[in-house]
Amino acid sequence: MADPTALKLLRESCPTVSVGILTADLLSLGSELSLLERAGVKVVHIDVMDGCYCPMMTVGPPFIKGLKTPLLKDAHLMIADPLEKVAEYAAAGADIITIHPEACRHPHRVLQQMRSLTNANDAARGIVRGAALNPGTPLETLEPLLDELELILLLAVNPGWGGQKFIPATFDRIARTKRVIADAGKDIVLAVDGGITRANVVEVAKTGVDLIVTGSAVFDGKAAEENAKFMLEAVKL
Ligand code: DX5
Ligand code: ZN
Numbered sequence: 001m002a003d004p005t006a007l008k009l010l011r012e013s014c015p016t017v018s019v020g021i022l023t024a025d026l027l028s029l030g031s032e033l034s035l036l037e038r039a040g041v042k043v044v045h046i047d048v049m050d051g052c053y054c055p056m057m058t059v060g061p062p063f064i065k066g067l068k069t070p071l072l073k074d075a076h077l078m079i080a081d082p083l084e085k086v087a088e089y090a091a092a093g094a095d096i097i098t099i100h101p102e103a104c105r106h107p108h109r110v111l112q113q114m115r116s117l118t119n120a121n122d123a124a125r126g127i128v129r130g131a132a133l134n135p136g137t138p139l140e141t142l143e144p145l146l147d148e149l150e151l152i153l154l155l156a157v158n159p160g161w162g163g164q165k166f167i168p169a170t171f172d173r174i175a176r177t178k179r180v181i182a183d184a185g186k187d188i189v190l191a192v193d194g195g196i197t198r199a200n201v202v203e204v205a206k207t208g209v210d211l212i213v214t215g216s217a218v219f220d221g222k223a224a225e226e227n228a229k230f231m232l233e234a235v236k237l
Pocket of ligand 1: 023
């Protein structure tokens with residue numbers, strides 16, 4: 001039997017968390033990844049920022065390639081014009097590649113092109129194609145893309161930094177996006193990203209999202225493994 005696809009592996013874990021690795025101690029990245037594995041985390045979130053689309057500049061394909069871990073690699077591309085760049089992230093080992101339609105001249109074409117990307121971890125897996133929307137982007141943006149994606153990522157903060165406050169209007173956006181997915185009759189993973197901490201994770205999980213991205217609530221410099229276990233438990237209502 002063919003190895004499960006990246007989407008199947010992700011689905012099997014949902015509801016779950018995708019832990020932002022850039023808030024980890026990057027000087028001890030190997031042990032930080034092992035800590036996530038021990039805690040039972042299945043997905044690691046890498047915030048790729050180019051300093052153009054997004055004010056901050058972070059990491060790119062070499063960093064992703066260097067993450068030696070069995071965790072699913074969830075690359076959130078906050079970069080301008082990703083059309084010619086997404087292949088590099090697949091080659092670097094990303095299992096999930098999420099682009100911002102706001103950053104694309106032709107978002108539908110970018111997602112269409114991603115259909116042919118090969119998963120560098122296991123060619124049979126394929127790539128989970130995601131579309132991320134900033135808090136100010138109308139949800140109608142998603143409608144023409146629904147046939148070309150497997151994941152929708154709603155940002156609850158404006159991209160650029162970890163540790164920001166969750167924007168409350170995101171609750172309504174989650175509910176409306178769930179309806180869009182249901183009406184389309186599609187198997188689309190719904191994820192939310194930004195400002196999700198111990199204080200609000202249960203409230204966010206109760207919305208029925210499939211995947212919760214969280215960074216600074218796990219890697220707080222004190223008790224990352226315990227934080228990860230807490231967040232994992234909290235989303236499994
Ligand atoms: C937006 C990024 C998020 C952010 C999450 O800046 O896409 O992934 O880093 O970090 P926390 O969980 O600390 O808000
Ligand atoms: Zn992110």
